[in-house]
Amino acid sequence: MNQYDKYKEGEKGAWLSIITYLVLACVKLLIATIGNSAALRADGLNNTTDVIASVAILIGLKISRKPPDADHHYGHFRAEMIASLIAAFIMMTVGLHVLSDAIQTMFTGEFQPPSMLTAWTALGAAIVMFAVYLYNLRLGKRTNSTALKAAARDNKSDALVSIGAFVGIVGAQFQLYWLDPLAGALVGLIICKTAWDTFSEATYTLTDGFSPDEAEDIKATIEKEPHVLQIKDIKGRLHGNQSYIEVTIYVDPDMTVKESHKITDQIEDILKQKHDIPHAHIHIEPFVEEDKGQSN
Known part of the structure; x- marks a missing residue:
């Protein structure tokens, strides 16, 4: 498999992520509104950023497949890194927003018990995202795609985020209402951490770093x-x-x-x-x- 075929193969993982994130974001935000869960709402917002990030990665992979031309003698392979960089900025922006909202809720003390429907939604989403993570991880290793490996890490963090949301919502059922916004704050921190890791790897490559x-x-x-x-x-x-x-x-x-x-x-x-x-x-x-x- 040549380099261009690898990028084409990698697009399958980007499309899978886009479709999965789009469906999960809609479901989570709807159930979070009905069931009154800050953690699930934060998780849903996280998935909306993932949709944008996955689209950026897909575009980067498509541009990377363009052959060398008069202006790009070495091809367009670095478009993949630029896509990862854009995705990192988007994730960091939303992560800070989610973290800010969760902290504000904790300090105002306006706690309301979320519905258990939101907990089962979070748990189901975690299982789905872990399956997507395994698929993209294998595909990223096979194609040696930095952007797809970053997407796989994001998939894994999303699965952990949903598990955290599930724990927080279940805890709120036992009168520990602060656990739900606390889980939302942890979601925000995980989003920021994932954004920073993606940013670090992309800039390392773009500045000609080599192990x-x-x-x-x-x-x-x-x-x-x-x-x-x-x-x-x-x-x-x-x-x-x-x-x-x-x-x-x-x-x-x-x-x-x-x-x-x-x-x-x-x-x-x-x-x-x-x-x-x-x-x-x-x-x-x-x-x-x-x-x-x-x-x-």
């Missing part, structure tokens, strides 16, 4: 090539769901251009097979003794 551990694994793989006498430098960056690698290696100075080129082809093939790296730039330099002293 040092992954760079070391790639370096160890290249060092196994018998014609590589030494690695002078290795750099990596993420471009959507792809890793781009630049490596400078030392080889025997008596090698011909043809022989050196063959080595670079072998390294590129190994990196693609073992590390799923579709693009690697291998720079060849002749090995001399003073180079060894300079690189240490």
Whole structure:
């Protein structure tokens, strides 16, 4: 499966999230109004932001599938990260709003017991969202989509949010009315935490962050090539769901251009097979003794 097919496959998870969130948001907000539950209302508002975030991710995945053009020589893969960034801002805005409303309710002391119908609605929604989480998690790993993995984390947090709402509503049935708005406040905090995690991952990728551990694994793989006498430098960056690698290696100075080129082809093939790296730039330099002293 090539990179463009992976993005197309990832769109299935985005569509599943959109449809699920849309249905759950409508059901939760309606039942919360009827059953008078602050926690379920907050959970429903959370799902409305998830609809917007999932739409942003879907658009990002579609744009990422566009091939390179005159203005984008490396393609449009980073559109996925921009979509994640937009989703993070939306989630943070609603999370702060939900948190503010819940805290205000707790301090005013205007508590009213919610209906148990709202509790069963929250529990049912948690089961549905956990199933969506498992599907998107597997799909995100298979397609190596950062946006889809972020969506899966959001799915999981939504399932936990609904469980929290269920606990708060059940507690309110035992005269612990403050548990319902407290659950709403916890929902707000979870939304903000999820937004921050999504924002951090997107900005890390957009600023060309790359895991040092992954760079070391790639370096160890290249060092196994018998014609590589030494690695002078290795750099990596993420471009959507792809890793781009630049490596400078030392080889025997008596090698011909043809022989050196063959080595670079072998390294590129190994990196693609073992590390799923579709693009690697291998720079060849002749090995001399003073180079060894300079690189240490």
